[in-house]
Amino acid sequence: MNKLKETIRLIDGVDTKAEKQMEQHINSLTKPIGSLGSLEQLAIKLAGIKRSTQPEVDPATVIVMAADHGVTKEGVSAFPSEVTKQMVHNFMNEGAAINVLAQVAKATVEVVDIGVKENLDLPGLINKKVCFGTNNMMVGPALTKEEAIVALESGIEVAQEAIQKGAKLLALGEMGIGNTTASSAMLSALGQTSVETVVGVGTGLNNEGKKSKIQVIKRAINVNQPNPNDPIDVLAKVGGLEIAGLAGVVLGAAAARIPVLLDGFITAVAALTAVRIAPLCEHYLMASHQSMEPGHAVVNQLLGLQPLIDLHLRLGEGSGAALSLPIVRSAVHIVHKMATFEEAKVSGIS
Known part of the structure; x- marks a missing residue:
């Protein structure tokens, strides 16, 4: 019972700041905003869990x-x-x-x-x-x-x-x-x-x-x-x-x-x-x-x-x-590998 109680005590909410940062990063990538649908939401969720805009799911x-x-x-x-x-x-x-x-x-x-x-x-x-x-x-x-x-x-x-x-x-x-x-x-x-x-x-x-x-x-x-x-x-x-x-x-x-x-x-x-x-x-x-x-x-x-x-x-x-x-892995690779508008020198929405 002690292990159960201690584990419950350690469980915390997600990092909303990291989620927001991830959302901003995704919106800067070379695609229309929201165009990758649930993949974007997955990446944002993983950022909140991992407290990082560079989350990993492997191994x-x-x-x-x-x-x-x-x-x-x-x-x-x-x-x-x-x-x-x-x-x-x-x-x-x-x-x-x-x-x-x-x-x-x-x-x-x-x-x-x-x-x-x-x-x-x-x-x-x-x-x-x-x-x-x-x-x-x-x-x-x-x-x-x-x-x-x-x-x-x-x-x-x-x-x-x-x-x-x-x-x-x-x-x-x-x-x-x-x-x-x-x-x-x-x-x-x-x-x-x-x-x-x-x-x-x-x-x-x-x-x-x-x-x-x-x-x-x-x-x-x-x-x-x-x-x-x-x-x-x-x-x-x-x-x-x-x-x-x-x-x-x-x-x-x-x-x-x-x-x-x-x-x-x-x-x-x-x-x-x-x-x-x-x-x-x-x-x-x-x-x-x-x-x-x-x-x-x-x-x-x-x-x-x-x-x-x-x-x-x-x-x-x-x-x-x-x-x-x-x-899930694709959602992570998108934010790791995809270029931003600025990096690719692609014009965004005017």
Whole structure:
């Protein structure tokens, strides 16, 4: 708990002076004012985060948190829970989509076991296991409050370790069969939104499966009564270990003034949890994409984030973040490399 409190204490707002200076610099570049649209807003945001008109986002690291969910016993996913463990092996063998997309995006991938239900001894895998998956939230709390806090602090440690190794941007990814169920339950509680509004088909459910998933979530919320004003209570009662870990990554990154590139629905719910714990975190977030999960649009709106792309993705793993990273990098390179009107001896607007 001390690490969590200390991290929250370190989180500060962005540098508005640097943002203004960046805006002035962008307006002096050889282009019509505002013509690069969201790229300009990205550059201004990064200047505020980094307190510099020459922000850097490289090296970039994708952090993939993996954990299992007890609620899979209720048939909320088309895939068996064993897939979580199997996909961790796939990540470590560099055979998953995130490995391929991160190579294209020139980002490293770090995989963290924070709650896979079996012991994994794989070279390169970061072991932050809090426990062997969550309990079935339909019959009681997924985690104890103490476990939720340990998971948050484990995420903070992962962020700190990545930053110490040189990361200038952290992108979030996840793996956990059943985690769209936990994320939907959390969003319904935190956002005071109807379950029907936020629930999608997750990993391949049909319409009947979706209806059953809605009923499971409603039962879990009814049984556990998560307090919407206490994000850690929500996290413990109807959340997941990888969601808690990713929320911790957001907190740790914000405390170090490092931008965070979100992926899909689960990572956005983790970010919302971090923002509810420490509201100033919201300034450090970027939404990579808009996924097919209906709850993703809801949570992006709650976070006040505009997604960079919409490719109808629904994979997770950090795939959308990796795809969007070159856009973020482009915003930085524009302000580093592009000539001003004065430098290029080009006439501006008269």
